Amino acid sequence: MPNLSYLKALNRAIGDEMERDPAVCVLGEDVGVAVGYATAGLLRRFGPDRVLDTPISEQAFTSFATGAAMAGMRPLVEFQIPALLFLVFEQIANQAHKFALMTGGQTRVPVTYLLPGSGSRDSWAGQHSDHPYSLFAHVGVKTVVPATATDAYGLLVTAIRDDDPVVVFAPAGALPLREDVDFGALAPVPLGSGRVHRAGTDVTVVAVGHLVRDALAVAEELAGTVSVEVFDPRTLYPFDWRGLAASLERTGRLVVVDDSNRTCGIGAEIVATAAEEMRLTAPPRRVTRPDGAVLPFARELDLACQPTRAQLRAAVEKVAGVG
Amino acid sequence: MADAPPAAGDAAAGLYRTIALIRGFEQRAVELVRSGVIRGGIHPCTGQEAVAAGTCAALRPGDVVTSTHRGHGHVLAKGADPARMMAELAGRTTGLNQGRGGSMHAADFAVGVLGANAIVGAAVPIAAGAAWAMRRSAAYGPGTYRPAAADGTDRVALTYFGDGAVSQGVVLEAFNLAALWRVPLVLVCENNGFATSMRPQDTMAGTVTARAAAFGIPAVTVDGMDAEAVRDATAEAAARARTGAGPSLVECVTYRFDAHHTWEHTARPRYRTDAEVEAGRARDPLEVQGARIARATRAAIDAETAGLLDAAVRYALDGPHPDPATALDGLYASGLRPRAGAL
Known part of the structure; x- marks a missing residue:
């Protein structure tokens, strides 16, 4: 039986969804060379029109994804560091999250925010070790924290397909995990199911x-x-x-x-x-x-x-x- | 577009009609704030109507805009129904957003208004993202914004922001992204002389156009009281965007005749004198454009507009108040229902 790592599961989920739905695109810093591995190979497979290496402008590219989503795309935004969520809290909690209600249902903002390596990475110190998932649950943004490789795949697929913003925390402590899996049995995991x-x-x-x-x-x-x-x-x-x-x-x-x-x-x-x-x-x-x-x-x-x-x-x- | 361009006289009258519509709308909205029908107050755009009228006259139906907290003019000029807009301000279910957005979040996706925004500068990157997506054929999924007129993939997004917003970091980040990726975006800076109470010389080092120049974005400054000047500059910027050459900036120098927010009508903060306001009002976009059309045409438009707006007010007042049980309906596009606040 093939052995799947947690990181590879994230990578596979993004690739599968990009294959399935041409509206799925990826934005983030260094996603082309995939310093975090989750986006490895995507630039080569899907090209620079769908895999966008961004300048170091987290606030702008997060709301850029919101606008793209309102115009029909289904962006996944990767952040290398969990504390970047503090920079873009306005763009996620106050913009993306609120559009469905504030417009009286005229639009939707299907954006996935992926944090590969949330929490402590072992001595990365004060500004690289946060785990701010409770903040997003508090404001009502859908918040996902997969514990296993299989769930990382299934929950990320669901997050990408979801019509609302979803933050996916992939804890640094879980990234090294590996699991024997039947690739054919990998499937979406519904949100809200323990x-x-x-x-x-x-x-x-x-x-x-x-x-x-x-x-x-x-x-x-x-x-x-x-x-x-x-x-x-x-x-x-x-x-x-x-x-x-x-x-x-x-x-x-x-x-x-x-x-x-x-x-x-x-x-x-x-x-x-x-x-x-x-x-x-x-x-x-x-x-x-x-x-x-x-x-x-x-x-x-x-x-x-x-x-x-x-x-x-x-x-x-x-x-x-x-x- | 396939349509023949309107005759020059029609265009001048059309601009006047939009300016008059916005002027009359704001007068009635301020009255409804005073009488308590509109809660929470509004940011009137009186004096700035030529910016909305001129910019939207240069756009096509399939183009989109994002707006600001002072956005009534933009929403109306892009084609939203004034009656449904007034009903939105009054918090009725018949409003554009079913009473869930109000003045600062008015949106009408059917005519390409992707929403006003209450955070200064926040809509600029949103417009950039929409502009980028609109170039792509994939961006027409079910339930997403679809232009009423299918006018191809050379659609543009236009984003309004004020002189205060150019000191907001995310706006400058968005300039960079838009220029770097050549997104079809028109940046319209509505320089009305005030960031709430602060004048540009007290908040802005450098200039608006020099900020654009730093990113290689062509920029012009036009008389924001002259709807035709605004329209012509916007048309040039939009044409450039449609060819794939990227964003341009149009700075429209205008003057806010009324309060930052209707709160000022009672609080009376002193950041400008009555004499200054009088001097500022001397150049009125309604008069500038009104002088370009025949007196009889103007009178006919005025009468028609008054009738339309009186009907809009009646429509707003007749609209039902929403049922409190529906307060969080539509919070999630996916239909997720939040837990109740009390058991």
């Missing part, structure tokens, strides 16, 4: 992106003591609340592990919604970055700000009453 990676009966761990792997490792460590269900939401907005509710019906206990800052992070929303609407038999817990975290450069300091397996294990034991 995935249970491991079934359990005591505690539901909601893990976002690359942290799914850590959650699975912790579940394995605790096997025999605590039966952990690992729930991967896959998309943070829209969120699979029904799937989470079903999981909590089984377990009644919740831990969220989320690589974003604590206050108003997606973990807070998950815990709040579970508390309001779902079955909980013990107080839920979050494992997140600290409040207001700016990731320091030195490796020890960078790691000190990210959720760890030890923290997750302690949280699971606490809610399970075995800690």
Whole structure:
């Protein structure tokens, strides 16, 4: 069975969609030589009319994509650095996202924003290590964080086909992952559908992106003591609340592990919604970055700000009453 | 286009008609702000009508525009129905945007108005992207903007922005992108003398046209009170864009007769004197163009326009207010329904 890397899955998804739909085009910095690999080979296959290397003008090319989308194209915009989303927050949250409503449904803005390498890349320091997915969920922009190569393919395909703006975070921590896959079985994954990676009966761990792997490792460590269900939401907005509710019906206990800052992070929303609407038999817990975290450069300091397996294990034991 | 060009007299009258339409529309809109029918106030474009009229006279039906917070004139000159525009300002379901956009977001994709924009300069790169896409045959998917008149792939986008916007980084980035990729874009700087309360000499180092020159974009400055001068300069810029030579800039020097925003009518901020406004009003685009047509023609247009606009106001007032239960209908083009704010 062929072996597919997460990055190759992203690359394959873009190539397949460009093949399928002539309206799909790619814009970004250095997408021609594909410094991030996700766009590798696309310039050669589809030419400079559909694969546009941009000047370093993130704000302009992000809104350029909005205009192109309103005139019928289906652009994918790649950003090399997650913090660039802070530069283009106005262009995504305040422009692209708002056009459908503000025009009374006269237009749509089908743009995909791809972040290959979000979160910490291991000592890339303060301005290259953010994970701002909660911001986009907060403003209501569709937000996707695939954890596996198969889901990276399926969710990116769906994002490109979606008629609204979608931000796709591909966490740096997940990029090295590889998976044996049947290429014929690769398929779109609907937005708002979570995935249970491991079934359990005591505690539901909601893990976002690359942290799914850590959650699975912790579940394995605790096997025999605590039966952990690992729930991967896959998309943070829209969120699979029904799937989470079903999981909590089984377990009644919740831990969220989320690589974003604590206050108003997606973990807070998950815990709040579970508390309001779902079955909980013990107080839920979050494992997140600290409040207001700016990731320091030195490796020890960078790691000190990210959720760890030890923290997750302690949280699971606490809610399970075995800690 | 296949149509024969209109006779010179018709063209002059046509420009006057558009200017008069915008002037009368803004007068009525300001009254409706005062009476509370229009909530949130407006940014009247009174005094700047020749820019909208002249630029749109140089465009074809299939061309598109993006507009600004002071955009009523642009929307009307491009061909939107004044009644539906007034209904939009009044927040009625019969408005252009079904009451979901209002003054600062009025859009009419059917006539090529891709939307006014409330963030200064924000629409310039959007117009550049639309211009780029319009050159491409692939850009005609279902449900996307499609020109009413299928006039080929040499369509252009025209984007309006003010003197304040040329200090906005994204505008200059868009100049660079548009010039680099030779997108069929016409850049229209409506220099009305004020960025809210600030004069160009207090906000702008250098000039508008020199900014364009830095990117190799041809630029001219024209009398923005003269609709024919504006039209002729725009026609040249649009023709250049259609041939694939890229963007051009037209700076239209005009004067804002009324407030930055109707809020000023009560707040009275003092950044210009009444005497200055009087002097500025001395050169009125309505009079400039009115002097070019026969008195009887002018009177007939005035009467017709008044009737049209009175009917527009009635249409707006008759329109239903939207049902609060529909507040977020259409938030997502895909039909996704947001969760309610309370259980």
